[in-house]
Amino acid sequence: MTKQLHKVCRELLESGKVQVIIGYGQKDRGQPPHPVFITSPEEVEGLVWNDQCVANLTTYLTRKEIRALGKPAIIVKGCDARAIVVLQRESQIDRSAMVVIGMACNGVGEPRLAKCAACDAHVPAHVDITIGEAVSEPVDPERRYNDLNVFMTQSTDERMDYWQDELERCVRCYACRQVCPLCYCERCVADKNRPVRFSTAPTLKGNYAWHITRAFHLAGRCIGCDECTRACPAGINLRLLNLSVARAAENAFGYRAGLDPEAEPVIGSFSTQDKESFIK
Amino acid sequence: MSTIIGGQVLRDMVNDWIGDGKRVGGPGYVGNHLILYRWLHRSDELLLESYPRPHNSIKEFLFPSHEKLYHYKIDGQHIELSEAVLPDAQQIIFAARPCDAASLPILDHVFNWDYRDVFYNRRRSLTTVVTLACQDHDAHCFCTSVGGGPDDERGSDAMLFALGQDQYEVRCFTDKGKALFEGKLEESTRVGKVGPGPERRLDLETVREFLKTDFESPLWERQTLRCIGCGACAYNCPTCHCFDITDEKVGSAGVRMRSWDSCQMAMFTVHASGHNPRSRQPQRQRQRIYHKFEIYPSKFGEILCTGCGNCSRVCPVGLGITPVLTAIQEEQAARAGTGAAQEAGREKVDQ
Numbered sequence: 001m002t003k004q005l006h007k008v009c010r011e012l013l014e015s016g017k018v019q020v021i022i023g024y025g026q027k028d029r030g031q032p033p034h035p036v037f038i039t040s041p042e043e044v045e046g047l048v049w050n051d052q053c054v055a056n057l058t059t060y061l062t063r064k065e066i067r068a069l070g071k072p073a074i075i076v077k078g079c080d081a082r083a084i085v086v087l088q089r090e091s092q093i094d095r096s097a098m099v100v101i102g103m104a105c106n107g108v109g110e111p112r113l114a115k116c117a118a119c120d121a122h123v124p125a126h127v128d129i130t131i132g133e134a135v136s137e138p139v140d141p142e143r144r145y146n147d148l149n150v151f152m153t154q155s156t157d158e159r160m161d162y163w164q165d166e167l168e169r170c171v172r173c174y175a176c177r178q179v180c181p182l183c184y185c186e187r188c189v190a191d192k193n194r195p196v197r198f199s200t201a202p203t204l205k206g207n208y209a210w211h212i213t214r215a216f217h218l219a220g221r222c223i224g225c226d227e228c229t230r231a232c233p234a235g236i237n238l239r240l241l242n243l244s245v246a247r248a249a250e251n252a253f254g255y256r257a258g259l260d261p262e263a264e265p266v267i268g269s270f271s272t273q274d275k276e277s278f279i280k
Numbered sequence: 281m282s283t284i285i286g287g288q289v290l291r292d293m294v295n296d297w298i299g300d301g302k303r304v305g306g307p308g309y310v311g312n313h314l315i316l317y318r319w320l321h322r323s324d325e326l327l328l329e330s331y332p333r334p335h336n337s338i339k340e341f342l343f344p345s346h347e348k349l350y351h352y353k354i355d356g357q358h359i360e361l362s363e364a365v366l367p368d369a370q371q372i373i374f375a376a377r378p379c380d381a382a383s384l385p386i387l388d389h390v391f392n393w394d395y396r397d398v399f400y401n402r403r404r405s406l407t408t409v410v411t412l413a414c415q416d417h418d419a420h421c422f423c424t425s426v427g428g429g430p431d432d433e434r435g436s437d438a439m440l441f442a443l444g445q446d447q448y449e450v451r452c453f454t455d456k457g458k459a460l461f462e463g464k465l466e467e468s469t470r471v472g473k474v475g476p477g478p479e480r481r482l483d484l485e486t487v488r489e490f491l492k493t494d495f496e497s498p499l500w501e502r503q504t505l506r507c508i509g510c511g512a513c514a515y516n517c518p519t520c521h522c523f524d525i526t527d528e529k530v531g532s533a534g535v536r537m538r539s540w541d542s543c544q545m546a547m548f549t550v551h552a553s554g555h556n557p558r559s560r561q562p563q564r565q566r567q568r569i570y571h572k573f574e575i576y577p578s579k580f581g582e583i584l585c586t587g588c589g590n591c592s593r594v595c596p597v598g599l600g601i602t603p604v605l606t607a608i609q610e611e612q613a614a615r616a617g618t619g620a621a622q623e624a625g626r627e628k629v630d631q
């Protein structure tokens with residue numbers, strides 16, 4: 001797959017179809033691959049693809065430093081590709097001004113990431129070029145919510161205690177936000193200081209405000225790549241919050257973010273038939 | 281001759297300290313995999329050995345992530361200020377790593393420079409640091425490249441050396457350390473050893489040479505473009521010490537707070553006019569390196585880095601200090617001519 005990837009990328013750069021490849025490089029074999037930006041055909045050998053390519057590179061599509069490099073080709077896994085669908089639907093990118101290279105993927109991370117156990121995107125959708133082969137099979141929706149279901153078997157008090165312990169550790173480094181392809185706001189509500197919208201200090205109160213706000217802003221938009229959870233240095237399982245809002249969107253509106261480029265975003269549309277049962 | 285102590289006695293001491301109302305901070309598990317320094321409730325939360333180091337630093341114990349500076353009340357034209365309560369509990373940082381302890385004498389400079397920081401200094405005087413010498417290290421550790429090592433004594437009041445079979449040699453360096461272990465130690469002939477520590481792989485002279493001349497080098501752009509501008513590196517770094525000051529007001533009363541901040545965040549340098557002198561991420565990365573290896577040493581005579589490697593350990597995109605310094609070194613080697621570059625290459629092979 002890597003050979004084919006090199007070939008495709010070399011052609012894209014040589015023909016001038018794109019000016020930069022956003023991909024994975026790995027200078028040190030002992031360390032996981034990291035994002036690289038390849039701008040000349042001679043450098044494409046530096047691109048790698050393996051089952052440690054965990055980062056979701058689509059977060060770079062909206063960054064001004066990367067945009068300045070010119071028209072991109074971006075390497076994505078099936079789960080990552082969904083972010084591109086959302087970004088396009090939210091008018092953040094011009095989909096026709098980029099080449100999306102999808103890598104068939106059987107799972108990444110050591111140990112395998114939780115999301116991979118219930119993946120139905122082994123073959124990336126809505127990409128321009130697919131490299132490799134894999135089989136994507138439909139997954140029982142409940143399986144996607146396994147971790148949430150296990151969590152929800154606890155009592156309300158136990159869950160409250162859990163979040164208290166977890167959120168107390170949040171230091172507001174915003175790695176979760178910076179790594180997220182859909183947290184593209186120029187000025188995040190957490191950074192508003194004239195006036196301050198909610199406590200910017202990592203107090204328990206401020207942290208609750210931050211995480212509830214973050215989860216709601218990503219409701220029906222989070223594509224479940226779990227990058228926030230991977231990035232969090234405090235080991236907070238943000239995945240549980242994301243799963244919870246994703247299930248609300250799926251149950252109430254039959255909507256999953258990033259699957260269908262034509263679908264009306266659940267946050268950006270309404271219907272008189274909408275269920276209101278989740279409003280309590 | 282040496283002095284030793286049994287692991288059970290140590291754990292009992294920790295429980296006694298906590299029982300006496302002292303605060304004890306040390307490394308322990310968070311969930312199943314992550315090891316962080318935290319305030320301990322019981323000694324069985326403590327995790328002493330068989331891992332390189334926690335993913336955060338001890339600075340939280342002296343310079344917490346958020347702190348009240350003072351309270352205020354506004355009543356028309358009248359403003360009433362009241363001091364925040366200063367910490368007064370004795371605290372013991374237990375089983376810190378040498379690269380954490382070493383950060384304290386480094387931080388002392390900046391917290392006692394143009395202003396004597398009452399909060400930091402108060403906690404510093406209330407704190408005793410018991411370090412555990414390192415047996416293990418990982419690929420991110422580079423203490424030996426910045427003047428430290430697995431038994432570096434800087435900043436420690438006492439140091440433990442694992443002897444195996446739940447026994448530790450104890451070396452007390454200061455009166456605080458001696459007082460802590462008074463009457464608890466046994467005489468012995470056993471002397472603790474440390475692990476070999478990471479290989480020395482950075483030459484700071486070379487790095488500083490580059491910093492003197494290459495503020496505008498394309499290397500910054502090339503090497504740091506992938507940085508996403510979070511605070512993970514700075515907030516888990518034992519030596520990063522920047523903070524932001526905000527008001528938290530409810531109605532007419534509130535508190536003035538300070539919270540950690542990071543030069544990697546875009547907001548860090550935004551002026552009131554909206555202008556941002558460091559508008560691009562590579563400029564912010566360059567700032568972090570300059571502050572640590574050029575500005576701080578010029579001002580205070582010490583590098584603002586202990587080589588703990590946490591910045592790389594926690595970085596979501598595989599950056600942090602070492603990849604950048606390594607790139608600088610490679611650039612310098614290439615400049616020194618092919619001959620010198622080959623020499624360096626040969627050395628690498630030899631090692």
Ligand code: SF4
Nearest residue numbers: 078079105107116119
């Ligand atoms: S969720 Fe699917 S596409 Fe994404 S990394 Fe896991 S296996 Fe690959």
Ligand code: SF4
Nearest residue numbers: 170171173174176232
């Ligand atoms: S990455 Fe973790 S510690 Fe940092 S702001 Fe997000 S939840 Fe908090």
Ligand code: SF4
Nearest residue numbers: 517585586588589591
């Ligand atoms: S800069 Fe990195 S290696 Fe140096 S002290 Fe800070 S976290 Fe540790």
Ligand code: SF4
Nearest residue numbers: 507508510513544595
């Ligand atoms: S170097 Fe890594 S941890 Fe530091 S700000 Fe950049 S992305 Fe975040």
